[in-house]
Amino acid sequence: MALSSATSSLEETAIKIEDSGLPETKAIGTQGLRKQILRKGNSWQTPFPGDDVEVLFSGCVEGGECLYPSRDKGTSFRFKLGQNEVIKGWDEGVATMKKGERAVFTIPPNLAYGELGSPPLIPPNSTLIFDIEMLSWTTIRDITGDGGILKKITKEGEGWATPREADQVLVKYEARLENGTVVSKSEKGVEFNVGDETDCLCPALSKAVKTMRRGEKAELAVKFSYGLRQNRNEATEIDNGVPSDSNLSIELELLSWKSVVDVTGDKKVLKKIMKAGEGFDRPNEGSLVKVIYLGKLKDGTIFERKGSNEEPFEFTTLEEQINEGLDRAIMTMKRGEQAVVTVSSEHVDSNDVSGIAKEELFYEVELIDFIKDKPFWKMETEEKIEACERKKNDGNVLFEAGKFWRASRKLQSMLSLTMLSLMMRSLLQMPYGCHVI
CATH class of the missing domain: 3.10.50.40 (Chitinase A; domain 3)
Incomplete structure (x- = not known):
């Protein structure tokens, strides 16, 4: 292909670009590489260094001969991006292309063959022009x-x-x-x-x-x-x-x-999600929840069954009404969620499975609905005082019984309520015009 026909083809392409409203020539990097998009790609992704890319292309020396017409031959060209398998202008230019995109790159000598050129087709200090179409790539x-x-x-x-x-x-x-x-x-x-x-x-x-x-x-x-x-x-x-x-x-x-949640942080209580729930809300401490669950031993023996579709089982979270591990797992669930909860023997006591030695338990559970405990900011003053007193007393009882995790939850909740109440009181007593940071 002679230079005149190659140049004519590029001029015709430029006219089409202006008519189509596609982006004009833009600089890639700071070393003189320029790119003119002929056809936009069909995705947002671009290849990474090391990826195997596949392209069609044709090219010419500015003021010289046609080079490597793979497009005319209908054969694709493959190379590893960013591994110096091609000239630097190709590595930098192709890295900006999306799948299905076609573009013309003008590559200065410093990103091509430089002062030496590549005889006999490419003279020293030659600028190269390539029409490249990105077919696909595979990521390694x-x-x-x-x-x-x-x-x-x-x-x-x-x-x-x-x-x-x-x-x-x-x-x-x-x-x-x-x-x-x-x-x-x-x-x-x-x-x-x-x-x-x-x-x-x-x-x-x-x-x-x-x-x-x-x-x-x-x-x-x-x-x-x-x-x-x-x-x-x-x-x-x-x-x-x-x-x-x-x-x-x-x-x-x-x-x-299936997503597995480490409920306790030590892999002693694991929740495997079988069906995702709705929304983002979850029960908190003191919530009234409705569930259906089935408790099994490792050999498949059913030791407990609670609730049904017609009449779900109701209980208040963290009030020792069910196994503690299951209780804590349910507090991580969303409405409609179904899960299998595995509770290690360390979180099992005699009240969970009567007549059976401590062993790993498995619960199939569905959270039907829940009503959260009344939030602090909705409480009247007397309700706040009663809530703090109740949590303090409950925490002390749990601590004396050796149930330290639940005791800490109660006492932390009480302290949070107290601190928030003091902060609200201080804010209300501030004079007008004071800036609160």
């Missing part, structure tokens, strides 16, 4: 920062959320050795808890899923330090004779997950 992420787990997304997931520590995930995977031999494969989805590296095939799975969105598929390149472990509890059979120091290639798909 170094999950651990040491090259131990590299992830390439092969199918984008949905939404923005990713699993967090302790969440129960459902995945499908296929693990191979570097020579292609399959060493483990999940025919159906398998579940494990994020962070429990003994509960899945290898530590790489637990670490990788924390970076994935629902429905995402990815390829993992796993070094042996994050690969097979001898202490795993994962049920899928692994071919005999596979050494634990093998590097792996894993195809991983995140099907879904």
